[in-house]
Amino acid sequence: MTVLSPADSAITDQLISRLRDIVGAENTLTQDADTVAYTTDWTQQHAGAAIAVVRPANTDEVSAIVRLCAASEVAIVPQGGRTGLCGGGVPIAGQPSVILSLTRMNAIRSLDSEGRTVVAEAGVVLETLHERALEHGLIFPLMFGAKGSCTIGGNLSTNAGGSNVVRYGNTRELCLGIEAVLPDGSVINALTGLRKDNTGYDLKDLLIGAEGTLGIITAAVFKLFPDPAARATAFLSVTSMDAAIGILNTIQDRTGGAVEAFEYMPRQTVDAILNAFPDMRPPLQEPAETGILLEVASSRPADAQVMEDGSVRFQNDLMDILAELIEEGFVLDAMLARSEQQRRDLWRMRESTLEAITGFGPSYHLDISLPLANISAFIEEIDTAARELGFLPLTVGHLGDGNLHYALAAAEGSVWEELPLEKIGTIAYDALIRLNGSFSAEHGIGQSKLQVMKKLKEPAQISAMRAIKKALDPLDIMNPGKLLPPEI
Numbered sequence: 001m002t003v004l005s006p007a008d009s010a011i012t013d014q015l016i017s018r019l020r021d022i023v024g025a026e027n028t029l030t031q032d033a034d035t036v037a038y039t040t041d042w043t044q045q046h047a048g049a050a051i052a053v054v055r056p057a058n059t060d061e062v063s064a065i066v067r068l069c070a071a072s073e074v075a076i077v078p079q080g081g082r083t084g085l086c087g088g089g090v091p092i093a094g095q096p097s098v099i100l101s102l103t104r105m106n107a108i109r110s111l112d113s114e115g116r117t118v119v120a121e122a123g124v125v126l127e128t129l130h131e132r133a134l135e136h137g138l139i140f141p142l143m144f145g146a147k148g149s150c151t152i153g154g155n156l157s158t159n160a161g162g163s164n165v166v167r168y169g170n171t172r173e174l175c176l177g178i179e180a181v182l183p184d185g186s187v188i189n190a191l192t193g194l195r196k197d198n199t200g201y202d203l204k205d206l207l208i209g210a211e212g213t214l215g216i217i218t219a220a221v222f223k224l225f226p227d228p229a230a231r232a233t234a235f236l237s238v239t240s241m242d243a244a245i246g247i248l249n250t251i252q253d254r255t256g257g258a259v260e261a262f263e264y265m266p267r268q269t270v271d272a273i274l275n276a277f278p279d280m281r282p283p284l285q286e287p288a289e290t291g292i293l294l295e296v297a298s299s300r301p302a303d304a305q306v307m308e309d310g311s312v313r314f315q316n317d318l319m320d321i322l323a324e325l326i327e328e329g330f331v332l333d334a335m336l337a338r339s340e341q342q343r344r345d346l347w348r349m350r351e352s353t354l355e356a357i358t359g360f361g362p363s364y365h366l367d368i369s370l371p372l373a374n375i376s377a378f379i380e381e382i383d384t385a386a387r388e389l390g391f392l393p394l395t396v397g398h399l400g401d402g403n404l405h406y407a408l409a410a411a412e413g414s415v416w417e418e419l420p421l422e423k424i425g426t427i428a429y430d431a432l433i434r435l436n437g438s439f440s441a442e443h444g445i446g447q448s449k450l451q452v453m454k455k456l457k458e459p460a461q462i463s464a465m466r467a468i469k470k471a472l473d474p475l476d477i478m479n480p481g482k483l484l485p486p487e488i
């Protein structure tokens with residue numbers, strides 16, 4: 001792969017001119033003022049240089065760009081909505097690259113409301129897909145705070161998770177097929193939407209979660225689901241994390257597996273959000289040490305029945321379950337959203353977490369998963385160690401699927417620059433491995449987790465991944481320096 005220097009300006013000029021031939025001058029950005037937004041990632045931790053930002057309109061143009069870059073051995077960085085949190089969507093330092101932005105490929109090619117599938121291009125913004133599905137009485141259940149900016153190409157490439165994984169799975173489980181451009185420019189079209197297709201290696205599953213290192217996803221077929229007729233959303237104060245897991249199981253059993261979200265929101269995190277957004281109201285009068293945002297949903301019309309007193313049957317059923325859990329001493333207090341506005345307020349609070357934490361000052365973030373049975377041991381151990389070292393834990397989590405976003409800020413009286421980040425990182429990752437967890441649950445590896453990948457991922461698995469990368473991308477042009485740690 002070519003690492004271009006200023007002396008190579010003749011090569012870059014020629015490349016840029018040919019890129020213009022493919023996508024047009026207006027879609028080939030080269031001036032710093034135009035490219036700067038594309039070269040820095042959401043976290044502001046990673047920035048790289050772009051030879052050009054190109055914005056193709058269709059798969060043929062993507063293929064032509066990839067062929068051109070392969071012939072010139074120039075690196076390509078695929079990019080969606082730039083909301084990734086690991087620096088995967090921007091070039092690495094010292095490696096000027098062609099940034100291939102998929103945002104113009106934003107068509108929903110077809111929606112089959114009977115077959116409950118949709119074919120969408122990579123640049124479709126997640127929220128747009130939500131809206132289009134709803135027009136047909138269906139939902140696309142992938143849900144998280146960045147929904148207004150992230151794209152489905154980025155969601156697939158990071159195998160994004162979010163709040164509803166407990167019921168519907170990660171992006172991988174929602175995808176039935178993809179169209180993609182491989183590093184040699186060839187196009188694979190697997191958009192049949194078949195639910196059964198055992199015809200060899202599943203290339204779709206290889207490209208999902210590959211963070212753009214094996215090719216560029218240009219479109220995908222997704223499953224859609226019925227829009228729930230009734231929802232019940234509540235904020236609970238529960239006695240302990242161990243109790244929370246039992247509560248999840250009880251509610252799953254009693255509702256026939258209707259839990260759509262089970263989000264861990266401890267007191268410090270809720271306090272930080274309420275401080276950052278003074279217009280938000282605390283969900284409970286007495287703050288919950290262990291708070292849970294719970295949502296259950298049903299597509300059975302009978303559950304949506306409005307009772308004589310104006311209440312909704314499904315919400316009353318949840319209240320009955322919660323009343324029993326209060327009587328049994330597992331739940332201390334609960335607030336049920338009785339209006340769509342109250343539900344939205346609860347979700348706004350949850351989805352503002354990252355913004356509130358980043359507004360708090362510098363912070364250290366772990367995106368980890370653990371077996372449900374080991375979550376309370378992890379939190380107890382690391383919260384204690386972190387507090388002793390002068391940190392303030394600001395955790396939030398998709399508890400229903402064992403995923404914690406464990407963040408640490410400076411506690412009152414601590415100076416961030418003096419805090420032992422490396423030490424707390426080692427303590428946390430040691431505990432994580434001992435408790436059978438994963439060091440990246442849903443954000444991926446990108447650039448920011450290469451060291452931990454090298455240290456903690458089984459060597460045999462890294463070797464197999466390298467072999468796949470070399471077979472598909474022998475020139476290492478496809479998003480180099482991401483996901484796989486350097487060999488030396």
Ligand SMILES: Cc1cc2nc3c(=O)[nH]c(=O)nc-3n(C[C@H](O)[C@H](O)[C@H](O)COP(=O)(O)OP(=O)(O)OC[C@H]3O[C@@H](n4cnc5c(N)ncnc54)[C@H](O)[C@@H]3O)c2cc1C
Nearest residue numbers: 080081082083084088144151153154155157160161212217
């Ligand atoms: C406020 C906030 C909340 C978040 N919450 C969650 C959450 O709950 N769960 C979760 O999983 N993530 C979460 N994220 C992370 C992020 O939103 C997801 O990783 C998202 O899927 C990235 O999509 P994107 O379009 O922004 O991708 P980008 O950031 O542009 O790219 C991400 C990676 O995918 C690659 N890529 C992008 N498009 C393509 C393509 N078409 N083909 C091949 N490779 C491609 C890029 O090269 C890069 O490696 C959150 C982020 C923010 C800012």
